[in-house]
Amino acid sequence: xxxxxxxxxxxxxxxxxxxxxxxxxxxxxxxxxxxxxxxxxxxxxxxxxxxxxxxxxxxxxxxxxxxxxxxxxxxxxxxxxxxxxxxxxxxxxxxxxxxxxxxxxxxxxxxxxxxxxxxxxxxxxxxxxxxxxxxxxxxxxxxxxxxxxxxxxxxxxxxxxxxxxxxxxxxxxxxxxxxxxxxxxxxxxxxxxxxxxxxxxxxxxxxxxxxxxxxxxxxxxxxxxxxxxxxxxxxxxxxxxxxxxxxxxxxxxxxxxxxxxxxxxxxxxxxxxxxxxxxxxxxxxxxxxxx
Numbered sequence: 001x002x003x004x005x006x007x008x009x010x011x012x013x014x015x016x017x018x019x020x021x022x023x024x025x026x027x028x029x030x031x032x033x034x035x036x037x038x039x040x041x042x043x044x045x046x047x048x049x050x051x052x053x054x055x056x057x058x059x060x061x062x063x064x065x066x067x068x069x070x071x072x073x074x075x076x077x078x079x080x081x082x083x084x085x086x087x088x089x090x091x092x093x094x095x096x097x098x099x100x101x102x103x104x105x106x107x108x109x110x111x112x113x114x115x116x117x118x119x120x121x122x123x124x125x126x127x128x129x130x131x132x133x134x135x136x137x138x139x140x141x142x143x144x145x146x147x148x149x150x151x152x153x154x155x156x157x158x159x160x161x162x163x164x165x166x167x168x169x170x171x172x173x174x175x176x177x178x179x180x181x182x183x184x185x186x187x188x189x190x191x192x193x194x195x196x197x198x199x200x201x202x203x204x205x206x207x208x209x210x211x212x213x214x215x216x217x218x219x220x221x222x223x224x225x226x227x228x229x230x231x232x233x234x235x236x237x238x239x240x241x242x243x244x245x246x247x248x249x250x251x252x253x254x255x256x257x258x259x260x261x262x263x264x265x266x267x268x269x270x271x272x273x274x275x276x277x278x279x280x281x282x283x284x285x286x287x288x289x290x291x
Contacts, residue, residue: 118136150264152248157241
């Protein structure tokens with residue numbers, strides 16, 4: 001009887017040991033089965049992160065596949081003007097035009113240029129007629145209240161244009177004279193600093209040149225690069241190139257524009273790698289390149 005009891009106890013002990021071993025094996029097997037699931041979850045998380053990163057990168061380029069409407073004032077030779085082909089087709093040309101076209105196309109977009117008077121460019125952005133402007137606009141404190149501006153990419157030099165029989169070498173020499181300027185531009189501000197000046201605000205630089213040629217104005221103040229072009233096409237005119245000032249060009253955007261970062265970052269790259277300098281030289285000369 002005692003022997004039987006001992007035998008039973010031994011069998012029960014073995015069964016307990018086997019159960020314990022089986023339980024560990026089962027647990028270990030369960031863990032091994034779960035390991036691939038953890039790996040799959042990690043892979044899925046990695047893929048999601050990769051997709052999220054790709055989406056953010058795509059979102060950072062707001063110009064990809066988009067046609068943007070860019071405002072310009074096409075009477076501003078040689079920065080922006082319209083070239084008429086023999087078949088009547090019109091093409092926007094000029095330094096500013098080439099610059100913005102390069103920026104947009106580098107980012108996979110297209111440009112539709114919208115010609116409007118300079119004084120209407122700010123209103124055009126606010127009313128969403130245009131997405132941004134390349135109209136040779138300076139980032140003044142007043143304009144910054146309603147618009148954002150890119151990096152400054154060009155410093156122009158102003159010029160006095162007059163009939164060749166006259167001579168106006170500088171601004172003080174225009175004291176009391178009738179001076180034409182494009183209405184709403186920085187040239188108006190320059191003219192208004194002249195003592196006793198009789199200002200004539202009209203639309204665009206070509207009209208200013210006509211005022212001088214006709215004798216209705218003694219002189220006009222326009223961009224120096226543009227003045228060189230006008231003298232080539234108009235006999236009997238002379239010019240005096242003024243010193244470089246704080247006047248400057250930047251690309252103007254409406255507040256919170258989705259295109260600001262993409263355009264401005266590409267502009268900075270072109271300033272650093274020399275592409276901007278090549279565009280300036282192609283339309284003007286090396287003396288106009290930023291220091």
